Amino acid sequence: MHILIAIASLGGFALMAGLLLSLAQKKFRVEGDPMVEKIDAVLPQTQCGQCGYPGCKPYAEAVARGEADINHCVPGGERTMHQLADLMGVEPKPLEEEPTAPMVAFIREDECIGCTLCIKACPVDAIVGAPKQYHTVIADYCTGCTLCIEPCPVDCIDMLLKPELIEHWAWPLPETERARIGRERKENHARAA
Amino acid sequence: MPALLKRLGQALGWMPAGFFGGIEVPDRKLTANEPIRDCPVPDVLILPMKQHIGEQCHPCVHIGDHVLKGQKIAATEGYVAAPVHAPVAGKVVKIEEHRIAHPSGLGLPCIFIEPDGSDKEHRYDPLPDWNTRDPAELRERVRECGIVGLGGAVFPTFIKLVRDQHHPIKTLILNGIECEPYLTTDHRLMLEHADEIVRGLSILRYMVSATECVIAIEDNKQDAVEVMRQAIVRAALSGVRVLAMPTRYPQGSEKQLIESITGKQVPAGKLPVHIGVLCQNVATARAVYHAVEHGRPLTERIVTVSGEAMPRPGNLRIPFGTPVRFVLAQCGLEDIGDGVHVLHGGPMMGERLRSVDVPVVKATNGLLALYEGQIRGLNTEEQPCIHCGHCGEVCPIRLVPNLLADHCRNDAFERAEAYQLFDCIECGCCSYVCPSSIPLVHYFRYGKGQLAQIRRAEAFAEESRRRSEARERRLAREREAKQARRRARKASQSAKAEGGET
Ligand code: SF4
Ligand code: SF4
Ligand code: SF4
Ligand code: SF4
Numbered sequence: 276m277h278i279l280i281a282i283a284s285l286g287g288f289a290l291m292a293g294l295l296l297s298l299a300q301k302k303f304r305v306e307g308d309p310m311v312e313k314i315d316a317v318l319p320q321t322q323c324g325q326c327g328y329p330g331c332k333p334y335a336e337a338v339a340r341g342e343a344d345i346n347h348c349v350p351g352g353e354r355t356m357h358q359l360a361d362l363m364g365v366e367p368k369p370l371e372e373e374p375t376a377p378m379v380a381f382i383r384e385d386e387c388i389g390c391t392l393c394i395k396a397c398p399v400d401a402i403v404g405a406p407k408q409y410h411t412v413i414a415d416y417c418t419g420c421t422l423c424i425e426p427c428p429v430d431c432i433d434m435l436l437k438p439e440l441i442e443h444w445a446w447p448l449p450e451t452e453r454a455r456i457g458r459e460r461k462e463n464h465a466r467a468a
Numbered sequence: 469m470p471a472l473l474k475r476l477g478q479a480l481g482w483m484p485a486g487f488f489g490g491i492e493v494p495d496r497k498l499t500a501n502e503p504i505r506d507c508p509v510p511d512v513l514i515l516p517m518k519q520h521i522g523e524q525c526h527p528c529v530h531i532g533d534h535v536l537k538g539q540k541i542a543a544t545e546g547y548v549a550a551p552v553h554a555p556v557a558g559k560v561v562k563i564e565e566h567r568i569a570h571p572s573g574l575g576l577p578c579i580f581i582e583p584d585g586s587d588k589e590h591r592y593d594p595l596p597d598w599n600t601r602d603p604a605e606l607r608e609r610v611r612e613c614g615i616v617g618l619g620g621a622v623f624p625t626f627i628k629l630v631r632d633q634h635h636p637i638k639t640l641i642l643n644g645i646e647c648e649p650y651l652t653t654d655h656r657l658m659l660e661h662a663d664e665i666v667r668g669l670s671i672l673r674y675m676v677s678a679t680e681c682v683i684a685i686e687d688n689k690q691d692a693v694e695v696m697r698q699a700i701v702r703a704a705l706s707g708v709r710v711l712a713m714p715t716r717y718p719q720g721s722e723k724q725l726i727e728s729i730t731g732k733q734v735p736a737g738k739l740p741v742h743i744g745v746l747c748q749n750v751a752t753a754r755a756v757y758h759a760v761e762h763g764r765p766l767t768e769r770i771v772t773v774s775g776e777a778m779p780r781p782g783n784l785r786i787p788f789g790t791p792v793r794f795v796l797a798q799c800g801l802e803d804i805g806d807g808v809h810v811l812h813g814g815p816m817m818g819e820r821l822r823s824v825d826v827p828v829v830k831a832t833n834g835l836l837a838l839y840e841g842q843i844r845g846l847n848t849e850e851q852p853c854i855h856c857g858h859c860g861e862v863c864p865i866r867l868v869p870n871l872l873a874d875h876c877r878n879d880a881f882e883r884a885e886a887y888q889l890f891d892c893i894e895c896g897c898c899s900y901v902c903p904s905s906i907p908l909v910h911y912f913r914y915g916k917g918q919l920a921q922i923r924r925a926e927a928f929a930e931e932s933r934r935r936s937e938a939r940e941r942r943l944a945r946e947r948e949a950k951q952a953r954r955r956a957r958k959a960s961q962s963a964k965a966e967g968g969e970t
Contacts, residue, residue, distance in 0.1 A: 319925065320932035330936065354922075399935040418932050443924065444572040445917025448877070449910040451850035457877055 310339040310362070317358040318348055322398035323420035325349040325372075330398060338363065350374050350419075377437040378419035384409040386431035393423035393432060487727040489864040490716045491897045493816065495688055496649045499774050502782045504656050507798055512561065513789030514827040515541065515552055515579045516568045520616045521623045522548030527579055533560045536590040538765050540612075541579055550614040550624045550830075555767035555787035558583040569792075569812040569826045571819050578827070581789065592763035603631060603675045606760055613759035614766045614830075619643060619654075619720065619749035620813060622831045625756070628746060629675050638744040640678035641729060642669055642753055644685040644692065645713065645720035648814030651834045653770040654750050656783045658685070658692040661754055662699035668753030670705065671760050676746055681708040682729055683750075686715040717816065718895040722747045724864050736891050771828060773799045775836035777808045786828050792835060793824040801837055809843055811836040816896045848905035859898035859908060865891050869898035873908045876915030881922065884915045892916075 314335040321331070326347040328334040337343035338359060345359035346368040353370060360367040382393070382402075389407040394400075401417040404410030412423075412432075424432050448454045518524040523546030529535055535554040543551040562580035567573065592613070598606055611626035631637075642665070646654040658665060673681055683700075685693050693712045700708050711729065718724055723734045726745050734740050740747055748756075751770065758764040767788060774781040779800030786795060796802075796810070804810060804824065811818040812826075814834055820843070828835075840846055859869035867888055875884035889912060898908045 315933075318929070320929040320936065322932065322936050331933075398939065399932050400939050401935070416931070416935060418928075439574065441568075441570060441572060441574045441576060443921070444570075444574060445921055446571065446910065446913040448914050449850070449907045451907065453850045453852065453906075454877060461878070 308336075308339055311335050313362055314338050314359060317351075317355055317362070319350045319355060319418075320399075321350040321418040321420050323350060323418070323422065344368065346370050378421070378434045379414050379417045379437050380412045380419065380421070380423055381414075381433050381435050382410050382412055383431045383433065384411060386429055388429055390428060392426040392428065396422045396426045398422060486714070486716075487719065487724040487864055488866055489862045489897065490718060490724070491862050491900055492715070493647075493649050493717045493900070495715070497652050497655070497688070498650065499652045499772055499781045499783050500655060500689075502652075502656070504660055504770055504783045504785055507784040507786040507790060507795060509556055509583050509787060510790050510794040511582065513555060513558075513581045513583065513787060514566050514791065515555075515581065515789040516566070516576045516827065516829060517542050517552065517578065518576055519552065519622065519788070519830040520550040521621070522546060522550070524576070525549060525552055527563055527577070529560050529579065531560055531563055534558070534584075535560060535581065536588050538590045538767060540614075540765070541581075548624060548627065550616045550622075551612065551765075552579070552788075553614055553765040553767050554581055555789055556581065556583040557586050557588045567823060567826050569819065569821060569829065569832070573822045592759075592765070594763045595760050598671055598760050599674055603629075603677075606671065606675055609759055609763075610756055613755075613764070615752065615755045615759055616766070616830050617749055618751035618755065618769060618830065618833070620817070620831055620833050621722075625748070625752055628741065628748070629672070630741075631676060632741065635741045636744060637676040637678045637741060637746045638680065639730060639746070640669070640673050640676065640681045641725060641745060641747045642681070642683040642750050643720060643722070643725055643747055644683060644689075644696070644750040645725060646689075647686060647715070647717045647720040648816055648818075648834070650774045650836055651772045651814050652774075652783055653772050653833055655689050655692055657751055657754060657770055658689075659695055662695045663702065664754045664757050665696070665750050666699045666703045666705065667761065668755070668757035669708070670703070671756055672746070672748060672753060678746065679707065681705075683708065683710045684713055684725055684729060685710065686719065687712040688715045718864060718893070718897065721864070721893055721895060723893070736888065766830065769828075769830065769832070771795070771832050772834040773836075774834065775811070775838045776842065777801070777837035777839050786832075788829055789827045791824075792821065792826055792828060795828060795835060796824060796837065804837070807840045808837055809840060809846075811838060816900070817894065844899075844905065845907055845910075850906050851904035853904055853906060856903060858901045858903065862897040862901050864895060864897065865893060867892055869908045869912075870906075872915070873906060873911040876911040876918075879918070881915055881919045885919060889915055889919070 315332055318331040318335060324330065326334045328337055334343060334348065338345060345363060345365060346356050348355050349372045352374040356370060357367055387409050389404060389410065391404060391406055393410060394402045394404060398420060399416055399418055401413050402410055402423065403413060421434055523544050525542035525544045527542045529541045535541060535558060537554060537557045539554045540551050541554050558581045560579060561582045563577065565575040566578040567575045595601060607626050607629050610629060615625045616622040617625060644654050644658055669681060683696050693710055696710045713719060713728060719728055722740060726740055726747060727733050730745065732743050734743055755766050768785055771784050771786050773784055773795060782799060784795065810821045810824055812821050812832060812835065813819060815836060853870050855870065863869055872884055872887050872889055875887065892912050894909050894912065896909050902908060
């Protein structure tokens with residue numbers, strides 16, 4: 276008899292808890308995968324495809340599924356790699372490629388034939404132009420992804436170094452022995468990990 | 469007991485409250501007794517398009533144009549900005565990038581003017597009857613005349629001169645503290661132009677309708693205190709006090725001065741106006757007087773040219789755009805030897821100049837030539853922190869400099885920010901007292917710069933994400949529309965085909 280009461284009451288509890296949980300899951304359901312969103316938030320959004328995926332979002336999805344490693348985003352550099360390692364709870368890995376200096380595309384307008392192919396390639400709509408008109412790059416929006424270089428049939432797009440602005444200049448670390456030692460120790464640590 | 473009496477005096481308002489932290493520095497005011505003298509006009513003046521905090525100006529003259537003294541040569545539509553005026557009459561010979569006094573050694577677009585020796589001048593309408601005019605009109609005048617805070621912060625002055633219903637200004641403080649060693653520009657200005665400063669004070673007071681005014685001077689300038697008191701008596705002003713404050717660095721910093729005088733702290737991230745205080749430098753007040761009563765824009769300033777390595781130190785009235793090399797030559801420093809360094813600004817907060825081919829700008833309050841042995845950062849090696857806590861005791865913002873520096877050094881910028889890195893005013897007190905010679909302020913500048921870059925990168929990423937998502941949506945819409953068209957065509961074709969059969 277006692278055993279039956281125990282089974283019934285425990286079973287009842289379990290049923291209630293199960294119902295509550297399933298209700299809660301319905302009610303507080305999160306749209307999309309929160310991990311993908313979190314990863315996407317720390318990617319630089321250059322949309323360059325150097326990670327081997329067609330953009331930052333697909334790479335974020337691949338990382339969240341555990342398919343892709345955390346060290347493939349080239350423009351993000353070390354900082355992004357560390358952030359991804361933190362998010363995924365894995366050890367940091369050395370980067371395969373160093374990020375280059377920030378670039379911006381420039382169209383030599385007198386050579387442009389107005390084919391609109393570069394507009395179609397640009398992932399952030401940073402090129403303006405119309406068929407058979409000169410095209411130009413809005414430098415403030417260009418992420419420097421180089422995707423517009425390939426499609427141009429007359430090869431009139433150059434990648435230029437982003438000009439250094441005095442307002443954006445930042446102080447370097449002090450050149451003292453201790454600063455140098457600290458830096459080296461950190462780098463060794465990262466390499467060992 | 470004396471401490472208790474002092475606290476009592478402070479509580480009753482008889483004694484200035486003082487501020488937290490700070491240090492005593494040797495004052496080395498070599499030029500305190502040197503009357504202001506005019507610097508001759510050089511062969512060419514170089515006027516950078518940005519001499520203030522805020523947005524950069526654009527030239528509104530062309531190469532070859534003839535300009536008058538006081539004519540506006542550059543301006544911008546931006547709000548936080550101050551236009552630039554020609555300091556002499558002459559011809560615009562070039563507009564191109566030129567090196568400015570900046571730690572990066574980078575340049576800015578500059579207008580080059582060759583003086584023609586005439587003194588043809590452009591002036592705005594004098595407004596001697598300012599006390600019958602609308603404060604908004606006076607504010608526009610201050611803005612048009614390019615006046616910025618001349619204590620060294622170069623923040624556009626007109627922005628602070630508002631009558632705000634929610635934050636009425638009660639106290640107007642004129643800052644004659646000049647706590648940096650060597651510098652004596654405000655000191656000489658008060659001795660020689662006290663009446664003009666007091667006129668400027670009256671104008672400022674009228675503009676913001678402040679009820680009480682304080683002129684704050686450190687007690688190492690007793691002569692200036694006397695002169696200002698007499699000037700106030702001459703002007704028959706009421707409600708103006710001249711306070712002799714105990715000398716302590718960095719009392720001249722706005723928030724520290726306010727804490728010293730009113731005993732109130734400006735909360736982090738807030739402005740003095742939020743606690744009903746307006747603070748202006750004495751030289752700024754004088755510039756306001758000239759702009760309003762004489763219609764003269766800001767085209768020159770007093771600069772202390774001093775330092776142990778300067779043969780003939782002095783206080784010079786220098787038109788903006790004068791090359792520093794030319795100014796140094798006026799004081800006998802023709803060629804700068806190996807062991808000598810030139811500082812732009814005071815020894816605590818100034819910058820070591822990489823080149824003396826930069827122009828004097830609105831921010832230049834001092835040019836110091838010092839021997840290498842006097843510059844600490846060049847002679848000492850950084851040692852490990854011994855956690856003595858001296859840095860925290862002297863920090864006027866009550867930060868924990870040793871921890872902050874650790875976080876910056878280890879690139880833990882977010883943590884440094886959580887420790888209020890951005891509240892640091894870079895006064896240099898912590899570096900000054902550190903027994904281990906840690907260049908703390910340099911670490912903070914590094915940290916601030918890196919954080920600013922990270923923030924910019926994040927903002928850019930956000931913008932790019934927005935644009936790329938907008939593009940995805942547009943492409944999807946286009947695909948959809950195409951398919952819809954195709955379906956419609958198919959439907960109409962099959963309808964036609966059926967129609968043909970029957
Ligand atoms: S490499 Fe980085 S920036 Fe480029 S698409 Fe991949 S995740 Fe985005
Ligand atoms: S303009 Fe070219 S380089 Fe710049 S974002 Fe567009 S495709 Fe990339
Ligand atoms: S003063 Fe220097 S040594 Fe002392 S705690 Fe601060 S940083 Fe460390
Ligand atoms: S430089 Fe910054 S941290 Fe150092 S004492 Fe001044 S305010 Fe404090």
